[in-house]
Amino acid sequence: MSSKLNASIPAGIIIEGSSDLNPTQSHDELNRLLQRLGLQGATQVRQSAQNEDYFFEARLQQRYFDLWCPGFDTLQVQTRAPDFASSGAHALELEIVLTMLAAPQIMTFKSVAQLESHIRVRVNIARAAAKTSLAFNTEAAERPSEYWQGDSEKGFVIRQGVGLEEAIIAATQPEITGRQYEFSCYRAAEYLVLLGLAKEAKLANPTYLHELEAQCRLAVPRADPFHTTYVYEYGRPENPIPMRYYVPGDRLWFKNPDDRSSDVKGFEGSWVFYLGGGLFSNFWRRDKPFDLTSKCLEIYHWRDGARINSSGVLSMDESEVERQIELTRQSPEKLESVMSKMMVYRDPAGVYANGGCIDSTREVPRSLF
Structure with missing residues (x-):
């Protein structure tokens, strides 16, 4: 519409x-x-x-x-x-x-009831994203074994008798188990949307919750099945959402516009949630959520951290990224130059031309009813 x-x-x-x-x-x-x-x-x-x-x-x-x-x-x-x-x-x-x-x-x-449910789901997601603390790993993954079991073909599924809400909280909030578990930001972002929906379904639609948990005992939805079932895109590339418009609970993608460093696995870009108050989630250091400037600077300077390691593999030196960020912050002229490059709508997937890191759309949780 x-x-x-x-x-x-x-x-x-x-x-x-x-x-x-x-x-x-x-x-x-x-x-x-x-x-x-x-x-x-x-x-x-x-x-x-x-x-x-x-x-x-x-x-x-x-x-x-x-x-x-x-x-x-x-x-x-x-x-x-x-x-x-x-x-x-x-x-x-x-x-x-x-x-x-x-x-x-x-x-x-x-209906107004559907609107109010949507608001509650956004609250659930934003609060959970602010509490999430993970160990970054794109090559391996772990889940607390009391709540999850591994499946060689389907990945991790929740155990019989375990609720989806408690399973995701245990995997993403270290206060529950005393440790951080390994995730990619892509998978973590999917889990948190499912968590937001599960918490609301417990109140508003128990049948939906039962069906969702049954699905997650067979295979937790991810990638394309997740996108088509649990979220939808608000905005379109030809009619983009303004670059500074965000609603708490939005899921969004900041693209790495540098061709070379985007070949480092896990540094193609960054999936985050908007938490409100001008801040975006930081799954790896939850006590230091990003503002828009700090997120743009981090992604821009991934190009400076891309290194060939001792095994001959392109990898990321994150200490060098942090050093370069501080140097840029100390120079108003350089900061302005970097931000002017990054505050541009991103190129399509696989294209590295003149785009920045800003997405033209937001991902929004679908209604439970």
């Missing part, structure tokens, strides 16, 4: 309804959500009817959009919008809804 974005007007959220839903009840549910988060006075809500169906449009009023998310920049919304200081436990939920109301392309939901 998305159209070409207007650089100054938010598209926001649409609640699609059909004749079997009560428009007045749906309108009241939406208003209660906005009121609970303190956003009712900043939101424009309009009811429309088309044929026998109806829908509600909800978006930030223009003056609040211009103040809080100018040019679709949501990275500083916590400091620009005054309500975050007093929002307490609701801060993450508030940021999710506010940034969705500022969406550059329409976000569509079938």
Whole structure:
């Protein structure tokens, strides 16, 4: 349903309804959500009817959009919008809804209940991503054996009698087992989406949870089956999402635009989640999440860390990457030059021409119902 974005007007959220839903009840549910988060006075809500169906449009009023998310920049919304200081436990939920109301392309939901479920899934994912601490390894993988068993063909599957939520938490949060387990960022990002969905399904759709856990006892969805079943892409390369627009819980890919260093396995790019507050997940050092600048600098300087090791294999010297990052930070001119190269939409897969590291799309969890 998305159209070409207007650089100054938010598209926001649409609640699609059909004749079997009560428009007045749906309108009241939406208003209660906005009121609970303190956003009712900043939101424009309009009811429309088309044929026998109806829908509600909800978006930030223009003056609040211009103040809080100018040019679709949501990275500083916590400091620009005054309500975050007093929002307490609701801060993450508030940021999710506010940034969705500022969406550059329409976000569509079938009901207010589906919207609220989607918000909870995003909260689950962002919080889990902030807690995740892993050991980086693209050649091997480990999982806590009390929760997972290896399968030579299907990889790791959860054991009988073990819930998917507890299995993923045990594998990704070292407080549970006392150790970090080896992952690639690609696989870890898939696990965290499944975790977010499993936590919500326990509350909202137990049948979905039962089916998901049954699937994960046979084979945990990954790669193409995961992409087509559990997430969808928001935005398109020909109609990209603005470079500074992010909603907590977004899964996204920062591409390494350097042809040579991208041949180092695991350094083709980086899968991360947007945590909110201008920060992106760092699975390897969770106490040091990335901001947009630090993520761009890390990926840019992978080119300086690419080395032929003693075995004759192209590998990454991460200490040299860190050294080069610090040198760049000390030079405002070099920092500006690097950022101008990286803050460009990435080239398509396999192309290394004039693109930077920024993805034109975001990956969004699909609805449970």
